Amino acid sequence: MDRTQKEQTVAALHAALADAGLVVVAHQSGMTVAEVTDLRRRMRDAGARFKVTKNRLARIALKGTQFENLDGLFKGPTVVAYSKDPVAAAKIATEYAKASEKFKILGGGLGNSVLDENGIKALASLPSLDELRARLVGMIQTPATRIAGVLQAPGGQVARVLAAYAKKDEAA
Structure with missing residues (x-):
């Protein structure tokens, strides 16, 4: 990925995160392309988005958003799920984490609040x-x-x- 592609990726992720109401950060290790595609489809059907990102680029994209304080979660093979609805991304991520050991929720953010794994699970139990x-x-x-x-x-x-x-x- 060259510099202009990185800048475009950071700008697109920054715009998406600035517009999001909820961000869920998770580890995905050993997931196949089919599994990632299935999770993306589930997220899209629920009105959420799912992105595999490089940690350094994700931290840069977080700057200037309400989720700036989540940069500590970006260590290892991380993915980001986000949605405007404060429940959609949490619900799908929690359901998928129960079914797959390859996907583990680390935490996330709702507004300016940082949530741990239990906070995301509590959000997932609320109605959409x-x-x-x-x-x-x-x-x-x-x-x-x-x-x-x-x-x-x-x-x-x-x-x-x-x-x-x-x-x-x-x-x-």
Whole structure:
């Protein structure tokens, strides 16, 4: 990789990290290309990104972002997962770490806070932004459905009573 490619890589990673809400740093040792591709696909499907980086370049890219204090995590074969949603990258990384011994979460950052492995796992247990939105819509719709049911009940009861009287008159 020549100097201009390194500068472009650093600039792209810096822009991505500056826009991210959560960064997860992990070790990946011995992962095959197929495994890395699978993890990238899972991250992309969840709205997160995954990047294998050189530690020195990643530390340079962190400068000037809210995750500047994570530079101590970049030792060994590290990867970076990041997302705007504060749960998406943590959730996928935690699920993958449970399934694979080749992938180990080191820590990460949420805003200006540095999180250890347990902090990332705690974040992963929270519902995602989309799940929270779905719950909110469900809670908003439920009262409307109940009100409609309550309003229809008296009319239905009146109709049944009138139908019963009509049948009674026909029988008599």
